[in-house]
Amino acid sequence: MTELGFLGAGNMGSAIMRGICSSDMQISVSAYDKDTAKLEALSAFGVKPCKSECELVKKCDYILLAVKPQVLGGVLDTVAEEVTHDKVIISICAGISEDFIRSHTIPSAKVVLVMPNTPMMLGLGASAISRADGVTDEEFAFAKSVIESCGIAEEVPINKMKEIIAVNGSSPAFIYLFAKGFVDYAKSVDINPDAALKLFAQSLVGSAKMLTDSGMTVDELIKQVSSPGGTTIAGLDKLYEGKLTDTVDECCKACTARAYELAKK
Ligand SMILES: NC(=O)C1=CN([C@@H]2O[C@H](COP(=O)(O)OP(=O)(O)OC[C@H]3O[C@@H](n4cnc5c(N)ncnc54)[C@H](OP(=O)(O)O)[C@@H]3O)[C@@H](O)[C@H]2O)C=CC1
Numbered sequence: 001m002t003e004l005g006f007l008g009a010g011n012m013g014s015a016i017m018r019g020i021c022s023s024d025m026q027i028s029v030s031a032y033d034k035d036t037a038k039l040e041a042l043s044a045f046g047v048k049p050c051k052s053e054c055e056l057v058k059k060c061d062y063i064l065l066a067v068k069p070q071v072l073g074g075v076l077d078t079v080a081e082e083v084t085h086d087k088v089i090i091s092i093c094a095g096i097s098e099d100f101i102r103s104h105t106i107p108s109a110k111v112v113l114v115m116p117n118t119p120m121m122l123g124l125g126a127s128a129i130s131r132a133d134g135v136t137d138e139e140f141a142f143a144k145s146v147i148e149s150c151g152i153a154e155e156v157p158i159n160k161m162k163e164i165i166a167v168n169g170s171s172p173a174f175i176y177l178f179a180k181g182f183v184d185y186a187k188s189v190d191i192n193p194d195a196a197l198k199l200f201a202q203s204l205v206g207s208a209k210m211l212t213d214s215g216m217t218v219d220e221l222i223k224q225v226s227s228p229g230g231t232t233i234a235g236l237d238k239l240y241e242g243k244l245t246d247t248v249d250e251c252c253k254a255c256t257a258r259a260y261e262l263a264k265k
């Protein structure tokens with residue numbers, strides 16, 4: 001049976017493990033985390049705890065790196081001797097490149113890079129995925145199926161894995177901040193914030209479905225809501241005046257710049 005192991009069982013690692021363990025994938029899942037309480041919680045899903053990073057890497061065919069980028073170099077140095085040519089390393093660490101992983105393990109390490117997002121916790125994740133040279137079609141298909149156990153996955157060129165972070169990895173936070181603006185407004189005009197949050201959240205779900213399923217472009221969808229002389233145009237004018245799309249562009253660029261900084265650590 002294929003052995004998949006997780007280094008790190010925090011927010012993202014545990015979300016992916018729960019996704020796999022609730023799917024019909026016939027694989028053995030193991031994990032190591034410094035916090036043994038996290039491993040105990042996952043044992044209820046059938047995840048086997050390991051006592052060290054090295055024990056995990058030694059036993060597994062696929063190793064999924066789910067620690068913070070800032071500690072990854074040290075973790076890889078610890079396990080480097082256990083990384084062999086037949087193992088596949090799947091990394092979800094923001095900013096981390098295949099070269100970084102290879103420089104801390106072996107030059108020919110097989111690497112799959114993934115940028116997931118927190119909606120994975122509900123099985124509604126959106127992950128960008130890419131493979132470095134040397135990963136076979138079969139190995140890549142396996143890695144993709146692991147990620148797809150908790151949402152959708154889209155292949156992205158490997159040299160765009162830092163740029164994509166703003167679009168799906170970090171964007172849930174940007175969307176939540178946007179939601180906060182609407183709920184705060186509702187409160188300010190004496191509307192129950194819980195009702196407002198439900199209405200705004202359902203508007204997000206519905207709008208997302210329109211984006212993917214209506215067959216219309218983003219501009220056409222905006223126009224469809226904007227009755228001539230109506231309320232939407234009045235609101236949109238303020239967003240254009242505030243240069244919302246320029247601010248989003250700056251936000252994405254800052255996100256990408258930080259990913260390049262993390263890549264150097
Ligand atoms: N959160 C997000 O929205 C996203 C995160 N990512 C990436 O996912 C990765 C994990 O993020 P996230 O799950 O949020 O972080 P968490 O802090 O929730 O999880 C990381 C876990 O790794 C543990 N850990 C630290 N050192 C080791 C070690 N040597 N061996 C094993 N486990 C260790 C941490 O323990 P302790 O807390 O005790 O240090 C923690 O439990 C990051 O690289 C991040 O860039 C990618 C996309 C989205």
Ligand SMILES: O=C(O)[C@@H]1CCC=N1
Binds near residue numbers: 170
């Ligand atoms: O903020 C971060 O660095 C991680 C990567 C994408 C979302 N969270």
